[in-house]
Amino acid sequence: MPVVLAASVVLVVVTILVLYETLWLTSEHLAELPVPPRARIIAVVLAAFAGHTVAVWTYAGAYWLLVLKLGLGAFSGVPVESFEDCLFVSVVAYTSLGYGDHIPLGHARLLTGVEALNGLVLIGWSASFTYLAMERYWPLHGKARARPAATARRSATARKRLAQPVAEARQDEGFALDQGPAGSG
Known part of the structure; x- marks a missing residue:
């Protein structure tokens, strides 16, 4: 349990830093893009999506290492046997989609619960950032054309x-x- 708990803390910190850097770099360079306002808003959404993708892959790597390689926890239901399966578990947990194909057991329950909470917070953060970008660039629509x-x-x-x-x-x-x-x- 201490290993999974420590891994959860590290994963939360790493994914927060990944999204922070993604949004900060986007914010810093958005005004420099030689594109119309619509494309800037799309760039914000794509950047946020990229940051979330990195976070999901980070958690998938943790499932692969902790559950499949070290045996700390398990999944019932549809077997989790490969990195691709771990990636699916991660996407479902991060987005709080909860298909129910893979049911975490043991220490994996802590990891999926932390990932769901982390995903909720980070998705809300990027939604807020996207709103601020839209608020800034939406009034400029049509002026470039x-x-x-x-x-x-x-x-x-x-x-x-x-x-x-x-x-x-x-x-x-x-x-x-x-x-x-x-x-x-």
């Missing part, structure tokens, strides 16, 4: 009205449009 002639015909009032949600979003983030970070003078 505007025709030059149509843009030239817009009145100054219309352009100001289109820029208003972006300006409000920047002010909400603590930035004044003309002065840099709020309070910097």
Whole structure:
């Protein structure tokens, strides 16, 4: 039991760091992408999916090592005999899908329970991050595809009205449009 408990703590920390780094790198480089806002939002979703995929594979490796190789725990139901089976168990546990094909026994119960809780928290975290990215880039939809002639015909009032949600979003983030970070003078 102490080995599986220690492994659970390590897995939680590792998967949190993986998703943190994934979301941080995405956040840092998203504005640099020379693509329209729609593609940026899709990039956020793909990055989050990649981070979750790494987390699921990390847990699958732990099942393979701890259950199949070291014999710490077992599964009843459909046999778990390969890494692919461990990957399936991990996806089902991480997403809290719970098919019931593989029923954890012994120490594997702790590991699958921790993975389910970890997956719930990390999926919520990435959903929140995706929402923030959508909130930032959604008002910009359509602006990148505007025709030059149509843009030239817009009145100054219309352009100001289109820029208003972006300006409000920047002010909400603590930035004044003309002065840099709020309070910097």
